[in-house]
Amino acid sequence: MKLLVFVSLAVIVSGQYLNTHEIQQIVDSGFLGLDVNPKDNLLEYEELVTLFNQKDVDGDGLLSLTEFEAHVGADFLFTVPLFNYFDGDKNQMLSVREFVDIPFNEMNTNGDSQVTRHEFDHYYTQLIHHLDQHHG
Ligand SMILES: [Ca+2]
Numbered sequence: 350m351k352l353l354v355f356v357s358l359a360v361i362v363s364g365q366y367l368n369t370h371e372i373q374q375i376v377d378s379g380f381l382g383l384d385v386n387p388k389d390n391l392l393e394y395e396e397l398v399t400l401f402n403q404k405d406v407d408g409d410g411l412l413s414l415t416e417f418e419a420h421v422g423a424d425f426l427f428t429v430p431l432f433n434y435f436d437g438d439k440n441q442m443l444s445v446r447e448f449v450d451i452p453f454n455e456m457n458t459n460g461d462s463q464v465t466r467h468e469f470d471h472y473y474t475q476l477i478h479h480l481d482q483h484h485g
């Protein structure tokens with residue numbers, strides 16, 4: 350099993366694209382990391398803002414790359430590409446607007462106050478796919 354993990358990482362590092370299953374796993378863990386309070390298979394706007402504030406360890410109202418890294422996990426392949434993607438004004442910091450408001454509105458295609466698993470999957474699968482094609 351360890352060997353398998355090593356081999357699949359080596360394939361990714363060598364620049365080959367992720368397969369559908371690998372992208373699905375990333376999307377799964379992404380959702381699980383966000384749907385925490387309440388854990389109801391929905392992402393509420395307030396839930397994401399609360400999470401943002403929890404991750405903002407130094408309380409300056411912004412997520413640094415270090416704070417973001419702690420959120421996504423050290424072994425996550427797309428930490429830097431994802432951070433740069435969200436960092437619209439390229440100041441190396443993520444504001445609530447960049448990390449919550451803009452993605453939330455993009456995901457929330459029917460404009461209510463929550464993002465369903467389906468909406469999240471659609472958005473995040475495309476995003477990871479996009480980053481996968483353009484990084485490395
Ligand atoms: Ca939730």
Ligand SMILES: [Ca+2]
Pocket residue numbers: 405406407408409410411412413416
């Ligand atoms: Ca901060």
Ligand SMILES: [Ca+2]
Pocket residue numbers: 436437438439440441442443444447
């Ligand atoms: Ca920024």
